[in-house]
Each structure stands twice: as structure tokens, then as C-alpha cells.
Amino acid sequence: MLLNQLEELFSGACDELAKLTNLKELEDWRVRYLGRKSSLIQALRALADLPLEERRSAGARANEIKKALEASLEEKQKELERGLSSSLRHGSLDVTLPGGKIPLGRLHLTTQTINEICNIFVGMGFQIVEGPEVEREHYNFEALNMPEDHPARDMFATLWVDYQTETGEKPMLLRTHTSPVQVRVMERTSPPIRIIAPGRVYRYEATDATHEWMFHQVEGLAVDKNITLADLKGTLFEFARRLFGVDRKCRFRCDYFPFVEPGVEVAIDCLACGGSGCRLCSNSGWIEILGAGMVHPDVLRGVGIDPDVYSGFAFGMGVERIPMLRYGIEDIRLFYSNDIRFLGQF
Amino acid sequence: MKISIKWLREYVDFSPPLEKMAERLTMAGLEVGGMQTIGGEWYDVVVGMIVRVEPHPNADRLRLVTVDLGKKQPTVVCGAPNLIIGDKIAFACTGAQLVDDNGKLVQLKPAKIRGILSEGMVCSERELGLSDRHEGIMVLPADAPVGVLLKDYLGDIVLDIDVTPNRPDCLSVIGIAREVVALVGSKLDIPDVCYDETGDAIDASASVEVLAPELCPRYCASLITGIEIGPSPQWLQQRLISSGMRPINNVVDVTNYVMLEFGQPLHAFDFANIRGNTIIVRRAKQGEVMTTLDGIERTLSEDLLVIADKERPVAVAGIMGGLHSEVTDSTTTVLIESANFSRAAIHRGSIKLKLSSEASLRFEKGLSRTLSLVALKRAIQLMQQLAGGKVARGIIDVYPGKQQRETILLSAAEVKRLLGMELKVTEIVKTLELLGFVCKQTMGASQIRVSVPWWRTDISCQADLVEEVARIIGYDDIPTTMLSAALSEYEPVSAINFRREIRDVLVSCGFQEVLNYSLTSLEMMSRLSPDLHQACPKPIQIANPMSREYEYLRLNLRAGILATLGRNERHQEDSIRIFEIGKAFLPGPKDLPEEREMFCAVLNDAPAGLFWKGKPDPVDFFVAKGVVETLLERLGLRAEFEPDDDEDLYPGRNAAITIDGNKVGVVGELHPKIAKAFDLCGTAYLIELDMDRILLLADIIKKYQPMARYPSTTRDLALLVDEQVTYKQVYDIIKHSPLVSQVTLFDLYSGEQVAKGKKSFAFRIVYQLPTRTLTDEEVDKVQQQILGKLAGKVGAALRA
Numbered sequence A: 001m002l003l004n005q006l007e008e009l010f011s012g013a014c015d016e017l018a019k020l021t022n023l024k025e026l027e028d029w030r031v032r033y034l035g036r037k038s039s040l041i042q043a044l045r046a047l048a049d050l051p052l053e054e055r056r057s058a059g060a061r062a063n064e065i066k067k068a069l070e071a072s073l074e075e076k077q078k079e080l081e082r083g084l085s086s087s088l089r090h091g092s093l094d095v096t097l098p099g100g101k102i103p104l105g106r107l108h109l110t111t112q113t114i115n116e117i118c119n120i121f122v123g124m125g126f127q128i129v130e131g132p133e134v135e136r137e138h139y140n141f142e143a144l145n146m147p148e149d150h151p152a153r154d155m156f157a158t159l160w161v162d163y164q165t166e167t168g169e170k171p172m173l174l175r176t177h178t179s180p181v182q183v184r185v186m187e188r189t190s191p192p193i194r195i196i197a198p199g200r201v202y203r204y205e206a207t208d209a210t211h212e213w214m215f216h217q218v219e220g221l222a223v224d225k226n227i228t229l230a231d232l233k234g235t236l237f238e239f240a241r242r243l244f245g246v247d248r249k250c251r252f253r254c255d256y257f258p259f260v261e262p263g264v265e266v267a268i269d270c271l272a273c274g275g276s277g278c279r280l281c282s283n284s285g286w287i288e289i290l291g292a293g294m295v296h297p298d299v300l301r302g303v304g305i306d307p308d309v310y311s312g313f314a315f316g317m318g319v320e321r322i323p324m325l326r327y328g329i330e331d332i333r334l335f336y337s338n339d340i341r342f343l344g345q346f
Numbered sequence B: 001m002k003i004s005i006k007w008l009r010e011y012v013d014f015s016p017p018l019e020k021m022a023e024r025l026t027m028a029g030l031e032v033g034g035m036q037t038i039g040g041e042w043y044d045v046v047v048g049m050i051v052r053v054e055p056h057p058n059a060d061r062l063r064l065v066t067v068d069l070g071k072k073q074p075t076v077v078c079g080a081p082n083l084i085i086g087d088k089i090a091f092a093c094t095g096a097q098l099v100d101d102n103g104k105l106v107q108l109k110p111a112k113i114r115g116i117l118s119e120g121m122v123c124s125e126r127e128l129g130l131s132d133r134h135e136g137i138m139v140l141p142a143d144a145p146v147g148v149l150l151k152d153y154l155g156d157i158v159l160d161i162d163v164t165p166n167r168p169d170c171l172s173v174i175g176i177a178r179e180v181v182a183l184v185g186s187k188l189d190i191p192d193v194c195y196d197e198t199g200d201a202i203d204a205s206a207s208v209e210v211l212a213p214e215l216c217p218r219y220c221a222s223l224i225t226g227i228e229i230g231p232s233p234q235w236l237q238q239r240l241i242s243s244g245m246r247p248i249n250n251v252v253d254v255t256n257y258v259m260l261e262f263g264q265p266l267h268a269f270d271f272a273n274i275r276g277n278t279i280i281v282r283r284a285k286q287g288e289v290m291t292t293l294d295g296i297e298r299t300l301s302e303d304l305l306v307i308a309d310k311e312r313p314v315a316v317a318g319i320m321g322g323l324h325s326e327v328t329d330s331t332t333t334v335l336i337e338s339a340n341f342s343r344a345a346i347h348r349g350s351i352k353l354k355l356s357s358e359a360s361l362r363f364e365k366g367l368s369r370t371l372s373l374v375a376l377k378r379a380i381q382l383m384q385q386l387a388g389g390k391v392a393r394g395i396i397d398v399y400p401g402k403q404q405r406e407t408i409l410l411s412a413a414e415v416k417r418l419l420g421m422e423l424k425v426t427e428i429v430k431t432l433e434l435l436g437f438v439c440k441q442t443m444g445a446s447q448i449r450v451s452v453p454w455w456r457t458d459i460s461c462q463a464d465l466v467e468e469v470a471r472i473i474g475y476d477d478i479p480t481t482m483l484s485a486a487l488s489e490y491e492p493v494s495a496i497n498f499r500r501e502i503r504d505v506l507v508s509c510g511f512q513e514v515l516n517y518s519l520t521s522l523e524m525m526s527r528l529s530p531d532l533h534q535a536c537p538k539p540i541q542i543a544n545p546m547s548r549e550y551e552y553l554r555l556n557l558r559a560g561i562l563a564t565l566g567r568n569e570r571h572q573e574d575s576i577r578i579f580e581i582g583k584a585f586l587p588g589p590k591d592l593p594e595e596r597e598m599f600c601a602v603l604n605d606a607p608a609g610l611f612w613k614g615k616p617d618p619v620d621f622f623v624a625k626g627v628v629e630t631l632l633e634r635l636g637l638r639a640e641f642e643p644d645d646d647e648d649l650y651p652g653r654n655a656a657i658t659i660d661g662n663k664v665g666v667v668g669e670l671h672p673k674i675a676k677a678f679d680l681c682g683t684a685y686l687i688e689l690d691m692d693r694i695l696l697l698a699d700i701i702k703k704y705q706p707m708a709r710y711p712s713t714t715r716d717l718a719l720l721v722d723e724q725v726t727y728k729q730v731y732d733i734i735k736h737s738p739l740v741s742q743v744t745l746f747d748l749y750s751g752e753q754v755a756k757g758k759k760s761f762a763f764r765i766v767y768q769l770p771t772r773t774l775t776d777e778e779v780d781k782v783q784q785q786i787l788g789k790l791a792g793k794v795g796a797a798l799r800a
Ligand SMILES: [Zn+2]
Pocket: A270, A271, A272, A273, A274, A275, A276, A277, A278, A279, A280, A281, A282, A283, A285, A286
């Protein structure tokens, strides 16, 4: 190739480069003039066949041209990129405009809480079971050590069901607690038993901000040889730690429920005042969260489990109370009036 | 139970601060719910003595009274009628906080009353916040120390203790004192009971017959003649008031005082009105009538226990006395009753008469039978002291229910087995003895024979004793261990996981979960289609409903969720999507009603919120159906939809959902009349599924399907068919043809562009084989076959 051909190629390339307007064209240009198959690169390769003298002068010039083109390419590339980002700006968006939200559903606050409680106990080896909401008087009371006229029955204002079957009249009611599930499980299973039972319960009750006639409980039961009150304490303290946080203080005090002995009430230090006393905790600094105890020997005997061989613990807690404490909900009636403005917050 | 600390300290001394003591009681099972300070505001109120009473120069009804306060003798204006020289009174200096007519605390200021400056005031009980009495000034006992702050003389702290139903013994000051003794290890000091029997032998004057021994295990009675009725002394009245009772007269006040002191309710009869001088404890006669102390005439029935004389009932046993045997100002002889009644009888009676009293609240918890006599003697002593008279010789004690006192064998091993804490026998014995239990060690000292103190009716087995030991030692001292026992055998409960899965899918589809009441009203149920409900079983009724609103167990979830939709529509314009999973209660042949788990969802056709980019697609039947399809597909189920005629849904716009030929639910647009009945704004769509049935059919086990490895061929097909031909007819023919892997309808048209009575379906068909790439010729051939089948079976033609 002759030098003047090289010069021609060079000036042509420079003219073309000046006219390029975008990166795609620039890439085509690069392939055309600097690519492996371009005339310049091929000319450079062809130099080897030239006589030494010519090779020297043409080679030097060819290399100069290549370097110059490469430099122009780089410059042009920078120039085009600058231009590109400024041209993209013409199509910029108002990013403060609202996005198209995807409508989300939510579980009812009660369901969320039950799931949370159950998950904790499942993690401790408890199994979830369920029982009927319309229950025989026997399971709700007698089998739990509350025969007719037992004074403790007054703690459970009862809604009775007007229902008769062919098998005759057996008093029926809406269960006042989830404890009947304990009895049903113990009747059909032999120890070791480790269950929790969530569900709806009902009371004959006038409603107000803290009382509702329908609410939910979660019942727990563990029966085996050598289950102790210390195990109950450990289990419930661990539960409280996991549910309310590791820094919560927990109190275990004597209380009375006819179907356990010894009986226990578990409280946590008040979430509102931290224990110094306020309206929420009636100035006691403590908030009761559940009732518990060692299964009463008469209850075990009633389901055919020998209380001298086996022992067990049981506990029961109200579900709604927990989110009420956590989120500062002041009226329990909000739960089942199902206002989406309420439910949608959780 | 309200417990005056001053009163409590008469029986037991304790050194810990009151807050600490209250906490120990709470921890041991007697929750102290409140602490009320009496006299906390009495800063400038002093005990004084009236030394001079003179008329007010400018007013007839007012007088000038001079009071000796020790250091000074102020004279103030007073309007009270009972100003007697020498009486001790409470004097409020200016600046004192007193209760005004409206019950508010106000500061006493100097005042000019009818021209005379009055700096201070002689107080009534109401002004001190002690009671409502305002007829005259409060007269203090004669030994009240002049010049001492009233706060120090009369002030008190009252604990409000929540006594659990197993501890009727603690519904008394002495009962609480016994607990305090055990908790702080001090000594109990119960007053000695002694009195002189100077009257006639009681058997000569009165007799008692117990005709219903099963309801009245013990009846003790005594007689005091020549009694003088009058007000009780201040200290006794004060005790009653601080315990929340109203003083009446010395005799009645003594019965109440002893009830508060020992926990045994007593009753005093005016013996002059006991005909035949005989007390008969019997069941009431059916229809028998008596007027109780509250002045209400009550008709009695055979299941009630009454105290009667020879002719008529004089009291409803253990609940309330009769009006005509009441102790009045003219009473001279009283018969004091201290009895034990069966807790069941009193409980039932109290419910039946809708009447409860301090007495019935104690009896229905089951009192000690020994207590009757102990309390009676205390009442005799006090009554004679305060009302005079002669006590009859001897006591009537009819005791058909006398029991052998039982002992319980307790071992240290049992304590450890239940508590998980090792305790020495000596420690156990010491703790029980603090509570009044008597312990004897046997069997080489490893076992303890425990006698239960007579006042405890709640202890009958080893576990009871274990609790006693634990609560006195303190639950805080019990170690904390995790369960070490074996895990129970796993019982899969698919319903629970299944429910969780369904909830998750619905939530992902943008549905809010709701939970509606299980009880409903006839009115609410009747808002649904009546035709439908004639076919349904009769709902189960509540025997004692709280209101008409919640009287029946729901037969389905529809009414509840539609009402919830209606309520929410009132404040939400955007689309609402809600669902519920819950039980419907159906009468059935079994022992208990069938509790069928149902799923119900509703969505209205409001737009899903305003959006600046444009309107979102409206909600219609196919959106609702899409939810069902999404849900069932997730559960691994393939449902069929067939036209249905659900009465609550819009005719022709609802479908039965079937799986393998079993109907599992419905989906459809709400019938306009139902939408109107529930006050809905516009159209709504309802989905109902029978969870139990779906669970039976659901195949949760998933299996991996390899992805296609060879390319597919896609063809579009526009078909012209008669109006009546359904999508499913066409789809089934295409889908079940060879090589077809996917069929998607992408257009449906009827109108000007096609002939009348015709419509056009446009399908995209994907042909594919798992084993190799298809050739165009193969696909053409199959498509020709499909067209042939479509023409033959549903008269379809290619659209030009
Ligand atoms: Zn608090």
C-alpha cells in the first residue's frame, strides 16, 4: 500500500468520525477503520512484504495514523457518552409520582397472634390440636374438676345450647375455655402428651372495651412421667421471652384454677410503664398473661391416667390481650367488628 | 375482701413494710388489687373536745362552739344538732382538705357566717370522707386523745384482696392474719372468747329442728334476752365502714363484725317474732311467699332452703333474712344463728332468686363446719358486751353432718416429683406448721402424716399440700427447667396446615381476613334467600342468649361476611376483598352438632383505588372465578365450573365448583335483592367453599415435572361458533387433541363483525412434544384434525 493511500484513508476516517452521532455508529466506524479486517490493519500486516526502506517509512506513518485514529476514537466516544446522558435527561421521570402499589391482603390480627404463639410452642415440641366449640357440659366443667354448683363455675359465665339428640339430653354449651381439649386429648392418647390447642371460646358477658363475649384462647398440655412445676416455669418463661422479647421480666405467682394444683398465674412486667405502675397495669407494674398449673390428680384420674405415675402441666392464655398490650389497642370490640381500617394496620 | 390494716394488726404483728407484705400475699395467691389510705388527706384535722356551746347572736339554727385542742381553744360556728359538752370530735383547722356536698375535696377557708368569723370546723363523717353521714358531727370515742392528729388516731390503710373461690377462710380478717403469720413467721393472736351465761337454759326457751340435713350439716344457735338495741360504738362502726359495710345497730353490726372477723355469716332474729319458739330448717314449700329484708316479696320453691318457725319462713337460709323477724329498735330478745349450709344449696338459691349477699358469697364457697360454733361464741361475747342482756345457758348445736377429720400422707419425694425442687422433710414440716397443719413424721421419717387445720376446706390431697408448701416458700424459689420428657408421637393434623395454606393464598391475592361472630340473629339469617333457608336445617339456638342479636349459631358464613362488607363499604370507596375461614354449626345425628369448616370470600366491584396512570380493570365474575382457580390450583386441585342456581346469587351468573364430580362450593355474582338486604353499594361477588370436603380431595403431595427441552410451535386459531356453544366445549376438544400442550383463549367477540347468532373465539395453541422438535407438517395435520372435530361436534368454522 502506498503512503498516499494511507493518507487518504486517514482523512476519510477523520471526516466520517466527525459526522458520527451515536455510539452504535461509532462502533461500526471502529470496526471499519480499526477492526481486524479494516484496511488500515490489513495495510499494517501487508508492511511485512515491503522492502525494508519502504517498510520503515510507511510503517512509521501507518502506526502514527493508527494511534491518531485510536485517540480520536477515544475522544469521540467520550464526547458521545456525554451527549447521550444529556439527551437521556430529556426523557426523565417525576420519580415523586406515586407508584402502582400491589394490593396486599392480611391475616386477621387474631390469626397472626395464634400463629405466632403456636409457632413458639411447636418449636418446643408441642403439637397443634383442635376441639369442638359446642361442647358437652362434662368436658367443659365436670371433667375439669368443676362439678355442678362448684363455686369456680362462677368464673365462667356460660352460654348454654338448646340442643337435643336422639341419644337423649346431654347439657351442651359453647365452651367457655379451650381446656376441654385437654380432656379430649388425654382420653384418646396416652402419655407422653405435648399439645397446644387454639380456638374460639364464648362467655355470657356484656361487652365493653375490655370484655367481649367471643374471644380466643390457646391451651397447652404436657403429660409424662416426672413433669414438674419447674418445667412449667421454664416452658412459660421461655415462651414469654420469645413472644415479648428477652428483656421482659416474668412473674410466676400462686393462683387458683380448679383443674390444676398447684395453680399459677404468669405475668410480665408492664409494657407501658415497665413496672413502675400505671393505668394499664392497675398500678401493680405487672400484666397477667396466662393461667397455668400442674394437672389436678382428679383430672388425670378421670381420663384414666394414674396420677401417682404421671404428672403434667397445663396452661391457657387469652389471645386478643397480647396484641392489645403490644400495640396499645384499647378496645377489644375492634377485633370482631372487622373494620378494615383497623385490621389493615397489622 | 377489704382488709383494714389496723384491724389485721390486732391479730398479727409484722415487720416488713406494707408494700412488701402485700407483695408476699399476692405471690402466695391472695392478690392485693388495691391499697386505700383512710385519712390520707387529714393534714390539719385534730381530735378535740367540746368545752362550750353558745347560741349564735344572729341565727337561731346556728351555734358557737368552743373546742379544746390542747394548745388552743378556737370558737367556730356550727349548725349540727348534736353538740354536747365533753364529747370528743374531729376539728378541721383552716387549710384542711374536706369533702364537699358533691364529693369533691376542697380546702377549708376562714368564713364569716352571719357576721361571726369562723376559722375551722367540727366535722361530720362525710366531710372526712368516711361515710355519707351528714346529719350531725362525728362523735369520737371518749378515750380519744385531745390534740392528736386525727390521721394518727383514726387513719388506716385498707387492702383490697382478691380471694380465689377455693379460699372462703380468707374472706375474713383472721383468715388473712393466718396467711400473714405463715408468710412472715410471726405469731397469731386471736381474742379469747369468754362470757357469762346468766340466763335460763336455752333448751327451755328455744329449739331447732333440721329437716333437711343434706343441705344443712350444722346449725348452732344461742339466745340473749333483755338486750338493748342502739348504735354500735365508733370503733366497730369504723371497722364495718372500712370493710365496705353499713352500720345498722349494735346487734346486726356484731353479726357482720364477726362475719368479717372469722368469715362465718351469722343472723340475728327478733325472737319475739319466732312463732312457737322453734327454728325449723327445711326446704321451702312450692309457692310459699316471704318478704326478705330488702322489702321484696319472693315466691319460693322446693329447691330453696329456708329457716322457718312453726308457721312460716323467717329467712332464706344463708342468703337473706326475712323482714318480719328483723331486729328492730324494740327488739329485746335475739336468737343468733351460726349455721353451715351446703354450698350447692346456697349457690342454686342465690341464682334462682337473683339475690346474693355477703353471706351467700361465703356459704356458696363451702365453709368449715367447725367455724359455726367458734363464730357463734365470739358473737355472743361481743353482743353481750355491746348490747347487754343475759346469755342463755348452753348452746343449741344440731350437727347432722359431723365428719371425721382426715389426714393426708405426704412424702418429700412427692413434693420433688411435682415441684422439681428438693426440699428436706423438716423444711416441709416447718412450712406446713406455719399454716396451722399438724405434722407427724412416719415411715423412718420419709413420710409425713398431715392433719388439715379445721378452717381449711380446700385441702384434700397431696397436690394440695404441695401447693401450700410451694406458695409459702415462694414460687420465685422454684427452679426453672426445660422439659426433658420424651416428645409425643406425631399425629399429623392436615386441616391446620391446609387452613394456613389457604389463608396464605388468599392473602397473596389481596384479601383481608376477617373473623365474624359465631352467633347471629334470625333477622340476619333472613336477609339471605328465604327459599334457601327452608331447605336448610333449623339453626341451633342458645338457651340463654345475651340478646336477640346473638341468639343462633350460624349455619353458614355468608350473612356475617356480607354484613361486614356492607359496614366497610360505608367508609371505603376502593375495592374490598375479604375472606373468612370458620365454623358453621349444623344439627346432626351425632352427639354434638356438626361443626363444618367453611370458607367464604366476598369482593365488590369498586375500582382498586384511584391511580393516575388510568383505571384498573373492573372486578367481575371472572375475577372471582380466577381467585377460586388460583386457590385450587395452588392446592393441586382441578375444579370444574358448572352453571348453578344458588338462590342468593344472580341467576345465570353463578357456578357450582366441583372436583371429581363432588360439589365443593359456589362462586357468583350476588343477587341484587341480597345486595340490597345487606345495604351494599353496588355489585359484589361471593365465593363459598366447604373446607372439609376440599381437604378430603386435596392432593398436597407435589411432584416435579421436567421442563420441556424441545421447542414448541405456536398457532393462532379464530373460530366462529353459535352463541350457545360454550368455551368449555371448544376448549375440551382442542385440549384433548394430540400434540397440544397449552390452549389459551385470547379473544372473544360477538357483534357487527360476525353473523347474527354467532360469536368468535380466538385461541393460541401451543404444540409440543417432550421427545423431539415438531415439524410444520405434523402441526398442520393435527390442526386440520382439530378443525374437523370442532366442525363436527360444535359446528365451528374458521373465521375468515
Ligand atoms: Zn403499667
